[in-house]
Amino acid sequence: MRIVTPSGDPVRTASADEFSEPVRWQSAMKRALRDPAELCRRLQLPDSCVDAAIAAAADFPLFVPREFAAKMTPGDPHDPLLLQVLPVLRELESPQGFTADPVGDSDATLTPGLLQKYAGRALLVTTGACAVHCRYCFRRHFPYTEVPSGVAAWQEAIDALAGDESIHEVLLSGGDPLTLADATLAELAQQLAAIPHLRRIRVHSRLPIMIPQRINDQLLAWLTGTRLTPIVVIHANHPRELDRPVLESIDRLNQAGVMVLNQAVLLAGINDDVEVLAELSERLVDQRVAPYYLHQLDRVKGAAHFEVSRERGAELIRQLRTRLPGYAVPRYVEEIAGEPNKTIIA
Ligand SMILES: *Cc1c(COP(=O)(O)O)cnc(C)c1O
Numbered sequence: 001m002r003i004v005t006p007s008g009d010p011v012r013t014a015s016a017d018e019f020s021e022p023v024r025w026q027s028a029m030k031r032a033l034r035d036p037a038e039l040c041r042r043l044q045l046p047d048s049c050v051d052a053a054i055a056a057a058a059d060f061p062l063f064v065p066r067e068f069a070a071k072m073t074p075g076d077p078h079d080p081l082l083l084q085v086l087p088v089l090r091e092l093e094s095p096q097g098f099t100a101d102p103v104g105d106s107d108a109t110l111t112p113g114l115l116q117k118y119a120g121r122a123l124l125v126t127t128g129a130c131a132v133h134c135r136y137c138f139r140r141h142f143p144y145t146e147v148p149s150g151v152a153a154w155q156e157a158i159d160a161l162a163g164d165e166s167i168h169e170v171l172l173s174g175g176d177p178l179t180l181a182d183a184t185l186a187e188l189a190q191q192l193a194a195i196p197h198l199r200r201i202r203v204h205s206r207l208p209i210m211i212p213q214r215i216n217d218q219l220l221a222w223l224t225g226t227r228l229t230p231i232v233v234i235h236a237n238h239p240r241e242l243d244r245p246v247l248e249s250i251d252r253l254n255q256a257g258v259m260v261l262n263q264a265v266l267l268a269g270i271n272d273d274v275e276v277l278a279e280l281s282e283r284l285v286d287q288r289v290a291p292y293y294l295h296q297l298d299r300v301k302g303a304a305h306f307e308v309s310r311e312r313g314a315e316l317i318r319q320l321r322t323r324l325p326g327y328a329v330p331r332y333v334e335e336i337a338g339e340p341n342k343t344i345i346a
């Protein structure tokens with residue numbers, strides 16, 4: 001079925017005056033904040049914030065789109081959006097059990113950039129670039145420089161997919177696949193659609209949250225333009241991420257017939273609270289997004305201060321179940337290297 005995509009009115013960005021001019025998503029990437037001093041100054045945070053951020057950003061630099069920074073509350077060092085992106089000294093601690101490759105990616109590699117851990121689906125790491133650097137990310141130590149990017153470089157992965165009839169779904173991941181140009185992604189989608197046993201294409205991206213104008217007509221054209229069923233998994237951790245421009249970007253995906261799911265990570269001080277998780281789910285389902293997974297934090301070096309215990313997480317899910325319809329309660333999961341699926345905690 002060919003689905004007509006909505007016409008492409010520019011999505012308004014955040015309300016602060018300097019962001020009210022819609023810019024192309026590529027420009028939004030270019031003008032993203034990279035300087036800890038600038039982020040701390042904008043948010044009226046003390047100088048100690050700057051010194052800590054500079055020290056902690058050495059091996060994983062700060063990167064925050066202005067559209068996302070505009071949603072943070074000035075003067076609040078505990079803002080749940082800020083905490084996801086601000087480098088802090090606690091990242092330099094390395095408690096036991098927190099490692100560089102906590103989810104066993106190196107062992108699951110089929111060809112460079114192609115991972116398979118689960119039956120029927122394989123994951124293509126399309127790029128190392130993201131539209132934001134999340135401080136808790138399990139890929140913060142991933143050897144991205146070894147990842148091939150561009151359709152020619154993916155040929156080995158495409159051949160491997162073509163040669164394995166058991167694979168029905170390809171996940172485009174990264175990094176963030178939607179940092180790539182639509183022309184590149186369109187070519188990739190066509191090559192994948194030409195493999196008869198593939199049925200679905202799934203895109204994992206934080207762009208709809210970070211730079212909502214990324215969901216434009218060119219993107220919808222390749223995403224819905226092949227015989228493959230399109231699925232987009234967004235990543236919002238806190239209800240305040242879902243403001244009007246973001247909801248409008250999701251609406252464009254909805255209107256184009258794309259199935260949209262959300263995954264979140266359970267993060268101390270950000271969303272380890274039943275009110276926050278309930279409101280996140282309510283806003284998602286109101287916009288026809290299924291709350292798919294709530295992930296237990298992967299134990300990556302530098303992210304220990306975000307960890308919430310499994311017991312506390314399971315208790316939060318029990319409380320959510322007493323308040324929300326079943327479809328609005330995410331599956332609370334963790335990734336255990338070598339397991340045949342993500343393991344359900346609650
Ligand atoms: C998480 C993950 C998937 C997707 O798992 P689903 O349960 O299908 O969402 C697929 N491949 C890899 C390598 C993953 O890490």
Ligand code: SF4
Pocket residue numbers: 129130131132133134137138139174175176206
């Ligand atoms: S967007 Fe995703 S892959 Fe990129 S830093 Fe954030 S969590 Fe990691």
